[in-house]
Amino acid sequence: MSSRTPRTPKSKARGGGAPFIPPKQGINGFESTFRDYSMMFVSGFVAFALAKIQGKIYLPEAFVLPLTIACGCVAAFALLGLYLLNRGTMPPSNDPHSYCANGKKKPALVFLGDSITHQTLSGEFCKMVAKAKQELAIVNCGQNSIATDTVLNERVDWVVACDPKYVSVMIGTNDIKGIYKPEWAEGTIENFSVKEGEITFATFRRNMTSIVANLIKYTDAKIAIHTLPPMGEDLECEANTFIYKANSIIKEVVDRVKSPRVTLIDTFGNLERFLLETTTKEQREKGLKVDNFGDAKVSIALKRLVGMGYDACGEPFGLAIMCDALHLNDTGAKIVADAVVEWIGSS
Structure with missing residues (x-):
């Protein structure tokens, strides 16, 4: 049966030098997802703040509350997504x-x-x-x-x-x-x-x-x-x-x-x-x-x-x-x- 032997493990290759300590594992494969949710959160939060603070100046009053709620929901959803991603990849x-x-x-x-x-x-x-x-x-x-x-x-x-x-x-x-x-x-x-x-x-x-x-x-x-x-x-x-x-x-x-x-x-x-x-x-x-x-x-x-x-x-x-x-x-x-x-x- 064929096999493939990798390099000598780092912990064995160092001889009398400092011992090899494995790194903390990363979030491989989820970097783009974290980035997407982060951008969604920032965008949603900024839109929420603008709608709440400036909405009445630039929008009909009937639109301000629904828009503020919608932008807040986007930011909250993205924040929940970031939390779940962090818990799942830590x-x-x-x-x-x-x-x-x-x-x-x-x-x-x-x-x-x-x-x-x-x-x-x-x-x-x-x-x-x-x-x-x-x-x-x-x-x-x-x-x-x-x-x-x-x-x-x-x-x-x-x-x-x-x-x-x-x-x-x-x-x-x-x-x-x-x-x-x-x-x-x-x-x-x-x-x-x-x-x-x-x-x-x-x-x-x-x-x-x-x-x-x-x-x-x-x-x-x-x-x-x-x-x-x-x-x-x-x-x-x-x-x-x-x-x-x-x-x-x-x-x-x-x-x-x-x-x-x-x-x-x-x-x-x-x-x-x-x-x-x-x-x-x-x-x-x-x-x-x-x-x-x-x-x-x-x-x-x-x-x-x-x-x-x-x-x-x-x-x-x-x-x-x-x-x-x-x-x-x-x-x-x-x-x-x-x-x-x-x-x-x-x-």
């Missing part, structure tokens, strides 16, 4: 940068992944594991929208810098989502400078092979590789045929490694078992499809503003383990957390 408080900069006071379990791991949009299994394993520092190395290319060429460096005792890897949903619908891959390819300029099953296989190989080579950690969660809860839908293929690749990669330090956690199988035991086929077929997961984003963001849990966010869409047909809810997150805790105990 790095985890327990990221690799913070762990390394603060002196690595406990042995680390590093969770490596995408938005399902970042957990500003998904159930928080990292916090669940932290509560169960207080002897470990739980380090969250997840970020919205990234794929295996970014993990291989950048985030493996960040994990290695943590000198982890354990590494839990759940990555590839954005690869497979982009293979399923190529237009969904465009943002990831552009914003994270995917080197091949495309995402395919071949690049996914190669990247996964190299990610595992480099974690074995450059860390002494015990490593758990997760199969990917389903895309939507209809297990027989077209999107999940792509997930089945991806998970067969992940299992093949782990099998070929033949390292006692590497364990497969069948997250898809665990979630599938729960769905089959607690829901009917009819319920799963009626639930929100991943093709329409964007329809749930605003609803979930607003519900999170008032402190609703992810289970409650997913219920109106007919979902049992997900909040939007892509990200896990609290129930799905607990299934992942329980499997990780069991893995740590057995190892």
